Amino acid sequence: MSFRLQSTGRHAKWLFGAATALVLAVSSAASAQTLTIDSWRNDDADVWNKTIIPAFNKKYPDIKVQFRADPPTEYNAALGARLAGGTAGDLITCRPFDASLDLFKKGHLVAVDDIKGIENFSPVAKSAWQTDDGKQTFCMPMASVIHGFIYNTEIFDELKLTPPKTMAEFKAVLEKIKAHGKYTPLALGTADQWEAATMGFQNIGPNYWKGEEGRQALIAGKEKLTDAPYVKTFTEIASWAPYMGKGFSAQKYPDTQNLFSLGRAAIYPAGSWDIPIFRKQADVKFDAFPPPVPAAGDKCYISDHTDIAIGINAKSKNVEAAKKFLEWVASPDFAAIYANALPGFFPLSNAQIEVKDPVAAKFVGWRKDCASTIRNSYQILSRGTPNLENELWNVSAQVINGTLKPEDAARKVEDGLAAWYEPHKKK
Amino acid sequence: MSTIAATEEMAEDLAGRRGWPLHIVVFLAPAVLVYSLFSIYPLIDTIRLSLFTTDEAGLYHFVGLDNFGRLIGDPTWSGPFWNAFRNNLVFFAIHMVVQNGIGLGLAMLLSLPDLAGRNLYRTLIFLPTMLSVVIIGFIWQLMLSPLWGVAETFLGFFGLGGYFGPWLGQETTALATISLISVWQFIGIPMMLIYAALLNIPDDLVDAATVDGAGPFHVFWQVKLPLIVPTLGIVSILTFVANFNAFDLIYAVKGALAGPNFSTDILGTFFYRTFFGYQLQVGNPTMGATVATMMLMIILVGVLIYLFGVQRRLQRHTF
Structure with a gap:
């Protein structure tokens, strides 16, 4: 023992x-x-x-x-x-x-x-x-990663389209592709929700709320999410629904990528991180244009997200x-x-x-002409409950699905923010 | 001398055995230790954690039942909580009616005396239960996809193509669709349990009823069903516990935000978001523990209702 x-x-x-x-x-x-x-x-x-x-x-x-x-x-x-x-x-x-x-x-x-x-x-x-x-x-x-739109150059050549500069031109381009009938005009799905918010709302939004100016005003409580720029952004993405793929409410991010890389969709609201993926996978030639501005001559802003x-x-x-x-x-x-x-x-x-990759070079080149900003929900505003970023995903998907009006979406996110964030509390 | 010493030793041995029943401790130890360590301790610690809150520096402060008050009383918490609870009830109801109903029917068919290929059917129907939830979720999403799925074409064969929709993406249909996917996966379990119970019914009883003039319909309702009621009870309670603990399929198909607009959010996904956080939402361990404790309470109440309301009134038959 x-x-x-x-x-x-x-x-x-x-x-x-x-x-x-x-x-x-x-x-x-x-x-x-x-x-x-x-x-x-x-x-x-x-x-x-x-x-x-x-x-x-x-x-x-x-x-x-x-x-x-x-x-x-x-x-x-x-x-x-x-x-x-x-x-x-x-x-x-x-x-x-x-x-x-x-x-x-x-x-x-x-x-x-x-x-x-x-x-x-x-x-x-x-x-x-x-x-x-x-x-x-x-x-x-x-x-950082930059938002913009990647488009299929072959389809644009076939239909004799030029990259749009304003939102009106953007709509006209989408309409033409739709009328032609062979291609899905816009590759975007709402099933994953973040696509609607990140590739939609945060992509074109800075042009409406004037980039940093609007973002800082939101943090300071000088602007509210129910103000015109935000409602207009929601209204804009809501109007994309007719141009999106069939059954887009069940379309996930990989579906969206496939739709574009297989050449079945003409325009892809993108994050620049998609470039290396498309370089590897896409059978099509592609190029990019920056988020179109609301009216010709407007100053342009890009989401250049840190x-x-x-x-x-x-x-x-x-x-x-x-x-x-x-x-x-x-x-x-x-x-x-x-x-x-x-x-x-x-x-x-x-x-x-x-930057040697031509499309990536184009993305980074926008920094010269446009003012950079970051996603407006990331700093400070997503600290409380309910979480602004999660709420934006939810309502952005809903306005595109047509189950929520842009005004109601704006009110919902503002109410959520006002519930815990002092500068937005109703006095 | 030596004999005396030996007897003394034996006596000591006997006394030792009678004084402290060591073997009971030894036999109980593995189960007690494992359950205490991996079930009971985490459970109690979760309940303890739900009574605390954290501050900015990460320190814990005791707040009593405040977290529960917030979960039930504060609209930012109670809204999602009751929504998840409601969805969970629907999820459970669909399983009870469809999964257990069809499971019973399949078990009846399987127990038909002159059925060919019984084992093949049994294996095939049980097979999905053994597959990974991730695979199930992936396959069904692909089949139901409006872009590349076969569902629309398949419905088209019957002239029903017009009824197809992006079911997993619509607020009105997403929860039902996902419930039915789960039903499809787990239907083998009630089927097997009920099938085993049906096999236990002696042929004499069925024969006697037939001689008395009962048709197959009567035999089922009056003879077989009453005899398998205890098994149906077990199936129901298993379904209840499994459904109120469910998480994986919804997470695999819809993600932790359980969209669209939280229409597929159940208590499991709500708990996950609260405890671990999601994207920019920082995890809140104490509120997460509160949600987990509420889930425990809900399951406990359900099981108690079953135990005292149903189980004790059941008549058991032994043959």
């Missing part, structure tokens, strides 16, 4: 020793100037390992970088657990707005205002990773190396590599970059 006990004791000791050795080995390896990046972009792991990290090592050969990605839906939870357990990477890929702001408030991220290169970013580019007062920035902006950034784990042992990496992320070199390795994700810095 006593012999057995002793033996288990020895085993336990051995196991404990091995575990300690392992932990020590891992942590010492990590401290030798190795940076680990936590990210949700598992789709881009190849691009990071084969293009981006080697480019960084050309300049900084003595800093080893490791890219570690989780599936997008699990990232927030996994990162939270790692931060709590002290095993998170040195560099943390930042979601826009509240998810990252929360990390900063809890002390997991350090401010990056003193890092060289931060001055290359405009206030809008930084807004997604700043405190509400805009005084502290906690992540280095990496990329989507991804990178920050430093406050508990990292390699803060100096991490800062060097962020400096590099802020440089034009990185911007050029990132933009061309992942066409459709556009660098946020002010540096002039040559």
